[in-house]
């Protein structure tokens with residue numbers, strides 16, 4: 001097992017970081033002193049550039065590398081360019097994800113494949129190429145993936161594909177954690193509950209439940225109390241920040257829920 005001295009936190013890549021939880025993680029890791037690689041779909045270039053500027057304006061180091069996590073060549077490019085730019089890769093946050101609702105009986109194969117491609121295959125590719133780079137570097141590392149409380153227990157009848165993809169993230173996380181232990185690389189997942197971001201903010205649907213507050217519809221279909229605890233992306237970012245510190249070397253293969261206690265595991 002790694003000890004504190006076996007890992008030098010320096011360079012972090014965060015996928016899906018143009019907004020939401022990924023953006024909060026990028027800002028937090030930049031504050032912690034990491035050079036950050038902001039990565040998202042090319043369609044979000046403006047948001048990525050704005051985030052890079054925000055980090056730099058506070059004295060941090062950042063670049064944007066557009067990446068579609070479903071494309072293997074993009075992930076190879078992401079790792080290679082990161083190493084070229086900052087001299088290595090110490091932290092990979094495989095955060096990019098999508099959600100889409102359908103009943104199981106009406107779920108198309110196309111919808112299932114789309115969600116699995118981004119949420120599970122995308123995480124597998126990020127894990128694989130980051131791990132290969134970290135083994136080569138011989139200076140330890142941190143690999144994290146975005147699961148969900150729905151990756152521990154399904155909820156409602158609309159999110160089967162999403163739930164399956166997030167269960168997959170936990171399986172990938174446990175497997176890679178075992179394989180990477182000798183290389184001083186820890187591998188963990190974070191499992192948010194309902195965090196208010198664009199992913200859960202559906203004004204038209206939210207208006208149909210409770211007070212119409214953001215996230216209401218997702219809470220309703222996943223069985224989370226409408227009046228339950230609320231949080232923004234920072235609560236996930238602070239947990240990720242801790243796991244990326246040298247002192248967190250003894251935590252690996254775990255998937256911790258960050259959900260205000262609405263699900264216990």
Ligand SMILES: NC(=O)c1ccc[n+]([C@@H]2O[C@H](COP(=O)([O-])OP(=O)(O)OC[C@H]3O[C@@H](n4cnc5c(N)ncnc54)[C@H](O)[C@@H]3O)[C@@H](O)[C@H]2O)c1
Pocket residue numbers: 015016017018019020021022039040041044067068069070095096097098099118122146147148149191192193194195196197198199200
């Ligand atoms: N918000 C929540 O309540 C919640 C709960 C549980 C898990 N999560 C997970 O946390 C992660 C971040 O979610 P968020 O709430 O910030 O969502 P978000 O929709 O605000 O951000 C997700 C980002 O991923 C990017 N993305 C989508 N497909 C991509 C692809 N193929 N390649 C690269 N980037 C891609 C999007 O462009 C977007 O910027 C996701 O994996 C999500 O499933 C979120």
